[in-house]
Amino acid sequence: MKGIKKVVGSLVLSSSILGFNVLETKAESASVESVEDEEFLSVQQEIAELEKIIYEIYSTRIKEIGDAKKKILENNAENSFKSLSQADQRSIQLTEIQIKDLMQAEIDEAMSTYGWEKTEENLADTPTPFSVSGNISLTNSMYKNSSGYQVYTTNWDWSDGKWDDYADIEDIMAIRSTSDITSRLSANIYAFDNYGTDYSANVSRRDWEADGALFNIHDANLSYGWGGTMPIYKTDNGYAIFTFKAPAGSEIYTHFAHNYKETALGLNASFNVLDLKNSELIVSYSRENKNWATVTNPRTTK
Numbered sequence: 001m002k003g004i005k006k007v008v009g010s011l012v013l014s015s016s017i018l019g020f021n022v023l024e025t026k027a028e029s030a031s032v033e034s035v036e037d038e039e040f041l042s043v044q045q046e047i048a049e050l051e052k053i054i055y056e057i058y059s060t061r062i063k064e065i066g067d068a069k070k071k072i073l074e075n076n077a078e079n080s081f082k083s084l085s086q087a088d089q090r091s092i093q094l095t096e097i098q099i100k101d102l103m104q105a106e107i108d109e110a111m112s113t114y115g116w117e118k119t120e121e122n123l124a125d126t127p128t129p130f131s132v133s134g135n136i137s138l139t140n141s142m143y144k145n146s147s148g149y150q151v152y153t154t155n156w157d158w159s160d161g162k163w164d165d166y167a168d169i170e171d172i173m174a175i176r177s178t179s180d181i182t183s184r185l186s187a188n189i190y191a192f193d194n195y196g197t198d199y200s201a202n203v204s205r206r207d208w209e210a211d212g213a214l215f216n217i218h219d220a221n222l223s224y225g226w227g228g229t230m231p232i233y234k235t236d237n238g239y240a241i242f243t244f245k246a247p248a249g250s251e252i253y254t255h256f257a258h259n260y261k262e263t264a265l266g267l268n269a270s271f272n273v274l275d276l277k278n279s280e281l282i283v284s285y286s287r288e289n290k291n292w293a294t295v296t297n298p299r300t301t302k
Contacts, residue, residue, distance in 0.1 A: 040185065043149050046114055047186055047243050050151075053110045055190060058239060059198060063104035064194030069096045069160070080231055081160040092160075104141075107153075116143040116151060120299045135159045138254050142299040149185065150301050151244055154254040156217075157237040160194060162259035167219050168289050169269050171235075174243045174255040176212030177301075178279045183245035187213040191238035199234040209276040215240060219258075226241035251298035259291045 034219065072088050073079065107120055120142035136158050143151040152175060175187070191203040207215040219235045246252075259269055272286040283293065 007070070007161045021201040024286060028183065033220070039147050040183065043145065043147060043243070044185055047241075050110060050116075051186075051188060051241055053242065054107055054153075057103055057106045057110065058190070059192070059196070061099050061106075062192050062237065063196035065096050065099050068092060068099075070195060073282050099122050106218045108141075111151070112141050114145075116145050118142070119144050119150075119302045135162065136256065136258075136294075138294075139186075140252075140254055140296055140299055142252065142301070144302055149243060150252075151241060152244070152299060153295050154242075154296070155237070155239040156256065158182055158194075158233065160232065160236075162232045163219075163231075163236070164258075166261040166264050168259040168261050168291075169271070171217040171259060172206070172213045172255075172257040172274065172281070172283065173217055173240065174212055174257075174276060174281045175215075175252065176209070176255065176276045176279060176281065177244075177246045177250045178211070178298075179247045179250040180210045181212070181244045181246050182215075184208060185243040187215075187240065187242045189215045189217075191217065191235045191239065192248050193232050193234045194236035195232065197232075197234075200238070200278060203238060206274075211219050211279065212276050213240075213242060213277065214274065246301050248301055250301045252301065254296040255293065256295075257281065257283050257291065257293040259289065261289045 067261060069081070069092055072084065072092055073081075076088060078082060078084055081092070084092075100106060111118065118141065121138070131205045136156060139155040139157070143153075147153075154173070157171065168268045173189075187205050187208070189203045190198070190200045193199055202218045204216050217235050217238075219233075261268075266289065267287060269285050269289045269291070270287045271283070273282055273284040275282045281293065281295075283291075285291075
C-alpha cells in the first residue's frame with residue numbers, strides 16, 4: 001500500500017508541472033487502496049473467528065484421543081504406551097486415526113462455511129528422523145477464499161513414547177514460500193501434550209520473513225504424571241495457521257528442525273544463523289549438540 005501512495009505522489013508532481021488534471025487518477029488510486037484495506041480487515045476478522053472455531057475443534061478431539069489412551073492404560077494397569085501389548089497399541093492408533101479424520105472433516109466444514117475452498121487435500125508426511133525420538137508426522141492443508149488469500153495449516157505429532165530424553169534449545173518450525181509473500185495477515189501456533197492438555201505457552205512465533213514465518217517450540221518439557229510414572233510431553237502435538245497472499249504457483253513447505261542431547265551433561269547448543277533464505281530454512285550453530293531437520297512435500301497456491 002505504501003507503493004500505491006508513492007505512485008500517486010509521483011503522478012501529482014509530474015502532472016502539475018505539465019498542467020494536466022490529475023483528480024481522476026488520485027481518486028482511482030485512493031479507491032484501490034481503500035478496497036485493499038477493507039478486504040484485509042474483513043479477512044483478518046474472519047480468520048480471528050475461524051481460529052477460535054478451529055482451536056475448539058482441535059482441543060476437543062485431541063482431548064478425546066488422550067482420554068482413550070488413558071482408559072486403555074488404566075484398564076491394563078500400565079503407565080506408558082510402550083508398556084502396552086501390540087494389540088492395545090494398535091487399538092489406540094486406530095482410535096486416533098478415526099478421531100483425527102473426524103476432526104479434519106469438522107475443520108474443513110468450518111472453513112467452507114466461511115467461504116474458504118480447500119485447494120489441497122490433507123497430506124501427512126512421516127519422515128524418519130536421525131535420533132531416538134522416532135517418527136514425527138507433519139500434516140498440511142491449504143485453503144483459498146474469493147479475495148485470493150490462502151490459509152495453510154500444519155500439524156505436528158510425535159509418535160507416542162518416542163521423545164528424546166534430553167532436550168536442548170528450542171525446536172524450530174518454519175512455514176515458507178518459494179515466492180515472496182505479497183500480503184501476510186497472521187501466523188499463530190498452538191501446542192498440546194500427549195493427553196490433550198493445552199501447553200501453547202511453550203510455543204510462539206519467532207519471526208516474520210519476506211517468504212514465510214519461523215516458530216519456537218520449547219520441547220524441554222518431558223515430565224511425569226499419575227504418581228510420577230506416566231510420561232507427559234508438553235509439546236507432543238500442535239498446529240500452526242498461516243494466512244497470506246502469494247503469487248499463484250508458489251510452493252509452500254513446512255520445515256522442522258529438532259535439537260536434542262544424548263546425555264544430561266553439557267551446555268545447551270546456541271544458534272548462530274537462523275533464517276529463511278533462497279526458499280530454504282538456514283540453521284547454523286555457534287555451539288552444537290545433536291540435531292536433525294526435515295521438510296514436508298509442497299503445497300501449491302492456486
